[in-house]
Amino acid sequence: MAGYLEDLFSLAGRVAVVTGGSSGIGAGMATALARAGARVVLVARDAERLAAAAAGLCSDGREAAWVSADLAGRSAVARAADEAESAFGPPDILVNCAGINLRPPLESLTVEDWDITMAVNLTAPFLLGQRFGPLMAERGWGRIINVTSQQASRAFGHSGGYGASKGGLAALTRSQSEAWAPAGVCCNSVCPGFVPTRLNAHVARDPERSAAMAARTMTGRNGSPEDFAGVAVFLASRASDYVTGQTLYVDGGFSVT
Numbered sequence: 129m130a131g132y133l134e135d136l137f138s139l140a141g142r143v144a145v146v147t148g149g150s151s152g153i154g155a156g157m158a159t160a161l162a163r164a165g166a167r168v169v170l171v172a173r174d175a176e177r178l179a180a181a182a183a184g185l186c187s188d189g190r191e192a193a194w195v196s197a198d199l200a201g202r203s204a205v206a207r208a209a210d211e212a213e214s215a216f217g218p219p220d221i222l223v224n225c226a227g228i229n230l231r232p233p234l235e236s237l238t239v240e241d242w243d244i245t246m247a248v249n250l251t252a253p254f255l256l257g258q259r260f261g262p263l264m265a266e267r268g269w270g271r272i273i274n275v276t277s278q279q280a281s282r283a284f285g286h287s288g289g290y291g292a293s294k295g296g297l298a299a300l301t302r303s304q305s306e307a308w309a310p311a312g313v314c315c316n317s318v319c320p321g322f323v324p325t326r327l328n329a330h331v332a333r334d335p336e337r338s339a340a341m342a343a344r345t346m347t348g349r350n351g352s353p354e355d356f357a358g359v360a361v362f363l364a365s366r367a368s369d370y371v372t373g374q375t376l377y378v379d380g381g382f383s384v385t
Contacts, residue, residue: 137365140165143210144364145219145260147171147199147252150181150224151242152325153275156353157360162190164361169212169219170194172226191216199226199252200244206264209259218263221364224253224297225275229327242289249293250300257304257315265311271364272308272315274301276375278383280319298375305373314372316363321379323351346381 144161148154149170162168162185168235170178170192178194185192193215195299212219215299227249253274264270279291280298297312297317304315324332331337342350359378362368377383 134302136367137361138165139221139361140334141365142166142217142220142364143169143216143258144221144223145169145171147256148275149223149328150174150177150194152225152327153320153323153353153356154223154225155181156356157225157273158192159185160357160360161221161223161364162192163188163357164365166221166364167191167216167360168193169215171199171208171212173198180264199272200228200247202251202255205252205255206259208243208321209256218267219260220264220267220269221271221273222256223273223275223364224256224258224358226252227275227293227327229290231288231290233286234288237288241267245289245293246296248334249290250296253297258301261304261308261313261315264313265308268312270308270313272301272304272313273363274298274317276317276319278319278321278379280375282383296372301364301375302309302373309372314363314368316368316372318356318359318363319353319375319377321345321354321377321382323353323355325353341382342384344385346385349380351378351380 144166146158149158150172158168174176175196182192182194194207195211197204230361274297276298279287301315301317
């Protein structure tokens with residue numbers, strides 16, 4: 129049994145780049161990929177937090193590196209891709225989890241809010257996919273995992289530009305699959321429920337709102353970064369060879385209530 133499972137889910141010899149990998153869901157995914165055997169490059173803005181996250185993985189006997197970059201800028205995305213590739217070589221796995229969550233009422237959403245939201249949440253995943261997807265296709269194997277949101281398909285809580293960016297990311301995932309799945313590059317998205325992270329700290333700190341979110345699930349609780357370990361390894365491994373263009377909801381049943 130152990131040998132079979134290791135063969136099916138092992139990421140030994142694989143290289144993964146995880147944006148937003150220093151905290152929250154991204155950190156949960158990065159940790160799982162590293163423990164499954166991948167060499168992991170974390171990409172985010174905060175160098176101190178990145179260094180600590182990478183050090184934690186290395187102290188656990190894993191191989192990890194990090195790149196500090198503000199993914200709102202296209203030149204910064206290109207530099208981050210170069211530096212990430214130089215760490216362990218071209219990635220076999222790309223996880224786009226970095227995001228910003230600006231959600232004023234739509235009538236108050238500025239053009240600047242819109243532009244930076246699209247830049248980080250949609251354009252950066254597109255650019256990184258354009259950089260690494262064709263290389264994966266040339267090698268005949270690869271994985272792209274994009275982290276979306278319930279607001280990609282449901283409007284609530286001033287979804288505004290944020291929901292539009294995540295809806296675009298879900299559609300981009302299908303386009304990436306159409307382009308590269310025939311060459312062995314499976315592209316899927318993961319849609320979380322409510323997970324208390326730095327991105328939504330204003331809700332997480334409000335006991336009533338947090339409890340209300342938990343009540344909307346079937347499991348009766350909000351999520352945690354650790355809840356994304358299994359789905360990350362599944363989608364990054366050969367176990368998902370025939371799964372592509374899909375959105376997997378990791379939300380305790382939130383999406384179907």
